[in-house]
Amino acid sequence: MVDDADALVTLTPEVFRKERNIDARILHEVTEIDLKGRRLQVRQLDGNKKAWWEPFDQLMIATGALPIKPDVPGVDATGIYGVHTLQSGIEVRTAVDQERPKRGVIIGGGYIGLEMAEALVRRGMEVSLVERAEQVMLTLDTDMGALVSEALMAVGVKLFREESLQGFDVRDGRVQRVVTDKRTLPADIVILGMGVRPNAALAKEAGISLGEKGSITLNDRMQTDVEGVWAAGDCAQSFHLISKRPFYVALGTVANKQGRVAGINIGGGTAAFPGVVGTAVSKICAAEVARTGLQERELKQLGWKYVSERIESRTRAGYYPKAGRITVKVLAEKGSGRLLGGQIVGYEGAAKRIDILATALHGGMTVQEMVHLDLSYAPPYAPVWDPVLMAARQVEKLI
Amino acid sequence: MGKERLVVIGGDAAGMSAAAQARRLRPDLEIIVFERSPHTSYAA
Numbered sequence: 335m336v337d338d339a340d341a342l343v344t345l346t347p348e349v350f351r352k353e354r355n356i357d358a359r360i361l362h363e364v365t366e367i368d369l370k371g372r373r374l375q376v377r378q379l380d381g382n383k384k385a386w387w388e389p390f391d392q393l394m395i396a397t398g399a400l401p402i403k404p405d406v407p408g409v410d411a412t413g414i415y416g417v418h419t420l421q422s423g424i425e426v427r428t429a430v431d432q433e434r435p436k437r438g439v440i441i442g443g444g445y446i447g448l449e450m451a452e453a454l455v456r457r458g459m460e461v462s463l464v465e466r467a468e469q470v471m472l473t474l475d476t477d478m479g480a481l482v483s484e485a486l487m488a489v490g491v492k493l494f495r496e497e498s499l500q501g502f503d504v505r506d507g508r509v510q511r512v513v514t515d516k517r518t519l520p521a522d523i524v525i526l527g528m529g530v531r532p533n534a535a536l537a538k539e540a541g542i543s544l545g546e547k548g549s550i551t552l553n554d555r556m557q558t559d560v561e562g563v564w565a566a567g568d569c570a571q572s573f574h575l576i577s578k579r580p581f582y583v584a585l586g587t588v589a590n591k592q593g594r595v596a597g598i599n600i601g602g603g604t605a606a607f608p609g610v611v612g613t614a615v616s617k618i619c620a621a622e623v624a625r626t627g628l629q630e631r632e633l634k635q636l637g638w639k640y641v642s643e644r645i646e647s648r649t650r651a652g653y654y655p656k657a658g659r660i661t662v663k664v665l666a667e668k669g670s671g672r673l674l675g676g677q678i679v680g681y682e683g684a685a686k687r688i689d690i691l692a693t694a695l696h697g698g699m700t701v702q703e704m705v706h707l708d709l710s711y712a713p714p715y716a717p718v719w720d721p722v723l724m725a726a727r728q729v730e731k732l733i
Numbered sequence: 734m735g736k737e738r739l740v741v742i743g744g745d746a747a748g749m750s751a752a753a754q755a756r757r758l759r760p761d762l763e764i765i766v767f768e769r770s771p772h773t774s775y776a777a
Contacts, residue, residue: 345749345774355764356752362767364742374740376767388765390740394755396748419745421770536742567747586746593747597754600739601762 367393367540369560392562392600395537395550396593399530399568399584404441408502413509416526417446426450426525430457435522438462439512441499443470445616445623447527448482451491452618454525462492462519464499464512471623473614474677475630477644478663481679485621494519530584532569545571547582554606556596564600566592573609576628576674576695577636583610612675613692615685622685626692627675628665639668643728647721649683651713660684662725664691664701671700671733676725683715690722701726701733736763744768 347358365385366375374393377385401416403409413435415426429435438454440447443465454461463470463486469479470486470493486493494514502524503511512519532549534542543559545551549571556564567589574581591607598605613626633640642665650657658681665675676691678684694704704726711718719727739755741748744766752764766773 347744347768347773350749350752350766350773354753354756355760356749356756356766357764358744358749358752358766358768358773360744360768360771360773363769364767367742374742374767379769388740388767389738391737392739394739394741394748394751396741396743396745396751398743398745398747419770420772564751566751567743567745569743570747589746590750593750594754596747597751597756598758600751601755601758603754603758 364536367395367536367542369540369542369563372562393564394596394600395534395542395558395563395565395569396567396589397533397536397569400533401526402528402531403526404499404528406499406501408504408509411502411504411509412507413522414502414524414526417450418530426453426523429523430454430459433522436460437520438523438525439464439519439521440525440527441512442527442529443467443493443495444472444527444529445614446529447525448486448616448618448623450525450527451486452489454523455489455491455619459523460492461490462494462512462521464494464497464514464519466496466498468496470495471616472631473612473625473629474623474679475642475663478625478661478677478679481661482618482621482623485618485679488621489619530568532582532584534569537565537569546580549582551580552592554595554608555599555604556592556607557599564596566596572607574628575609575611577632581610581612583612585614611692611695613688615688617685620681622678622680622682624678624685624688625676626688627673627695629675629677630665633665633674638674640665640674641668641729641732642666643725643732645721645725645728647719647724648717649680649721650715651717654713656682658682658684660687660721662687662721664722664725664729666701666729666733669733671702671730673699673701673704676722678721684721687720687722690720701729705730736761738763738765741766744770744773746774749774
């Protein structure tokens with residue numbers, strides 16, 4: 335979609351140095367945090383690798399996330415990639431450009447797996463996807479996940495659900511085949527899309543508290559439990575505004591907000607980040623997938639009584655050219671009608687409608703209130719009842 | 734006693750957002766970012 339990786343780099347170290355007086359040093363790895371001595375051990379990756387100590391008064395930990403690597407034979411072979419940073423994405427692209435792989439196997443049907451499936455299909459490859467669960471996109475309910483599976487198969491991805499990875503056949507250090515508990519898939523390139531975990535080892539070794547899924551615990555000002563030490567982004571914990579529980583999410587949008595709040599507080603200002611409602615959006619070829627709030631699995635775990643309904647509609651007036659199919663599912667609290675979550679799968683113009691539901695969640699709206707939302711309407715943009723409002727109307731009947 | 738020093742570990746979205754905001758409010762702060770990869774703050 336974007337031809338040049340450099341176009342994705344929003345600000346270079348030179349820009350930070352010259353325009354903002356921020357001394358950004360790339361290829362520098364921090365290997366230890368010494369909280370008592372208020373200093374960090376650092377080494378330069380392209381230099382002589384000899385470590386030295388750098389003092390700090392305030393410390394901001396933004397170490398990101400790491401791809402979850404399965405503990406199976408052959409996982410370190412050449413040709414197996416975990417895509418979680420710009421650099422790792424560039425490595426995959428370089429491999430595809432230079433080695434012209436024909437068969438790609440994706441392990442894991444989360445959004446990284448799905449987006450990589452799209453990328454490889456677009457490059458004309460034969461793509462298989464292995465998912466341990468009975469559905470792809472576990473952040474969707476089963477019925478909505480099934481629509482994503484259909485969309486994947488429609489673009490030619492071979493989908494193997496309820497299959498678990500056993501290992502990789504390797505020859506001369508290079509991956510040859512993916513072995514599951516049910517079959518063997520020849521592979522020229524393998525993408526690990528099994529999710530990410532917080533990269534919080536440095537913080538942990540320093541004695542900073544970790545919480546949900548091993549992410550760094552924070553208050554709403556992004557302070558850790560150590561004075562003058564802050565954290566934000568994929569290594570840090572967040573808070574779920576609907577379940578009212580600690581929550582871990584690795585998304586750039588949350589990282590930007592948490593980082594901004596941390597920076598304001600470090601600079602002597604006052605800011606708080608209240609938390610998230612679990613909004614995410616993704617695209618697999620033409621299909622758009624979006625979710626927000628709590629899903630059935632989470633609601634059952636919480637033991638909350640809920641009702642839900644799923645509707646099918648169009649993204650524009652039915653008679654208007656290019657009106658895409660859209661399925662909207664809305665979940666609300668039984669009795670009160672308070673909105674708890676929503677999911678959308680559809681085609682052009684479908685996904686960003688999730689923001690209506692996300693905003694309504696932030697506002698604590700009920701589906702009864704949502705029915706009267708004054709949303710925009712003209713035939714090129716929506717049917718006269720927007721699909722989100724149609725779903726809200728259906729759920730209202732069940733309250 | 735030198736300038737107060739903020740050190741940021743990680744130069745992607747969270748780290749660079751924090752550094753930029755801190756700079757805006759505190760022109761006097763010394764800010765250093767250590768990033769392991771060859772890139773800072775990218776679109777993801």
